[in-house]
Amino acid sequence: MLDIKGADANKVILVIGIMTLHSFGEESGVGVSFAGSKGCMIWIVVAEVLQIL
Numbered sequence: 146m147l148d149i150k151g152a153d154a155n156k157v158i159l160v161i162g163i164m165t166l167h168s169f170g171e172e173s174g175v176g177v178s179f180a181g182s183k184g185c186m187i188w189i190v191v192a193e194v195l196q197i198l
Contacts, residue, residue: 149157179188 179185
């Protein structure tokens with residue numbers, strides 16, 4: 146399939162690891178922003194707007 150060896154393999158693993166950590170942090174931020182008593186209602190509105198787009 147892919148023939149990646151040496152320094153190129155290390156770069157691939159590094160990029161995948163960084164993107165995974167970035168994604169986790171980003172999704173945590175989104176989750177926190179919709180926390181609270183009105184968070185569910187805001188999330189419903191955002192989801193509906195995204196469906197329209």
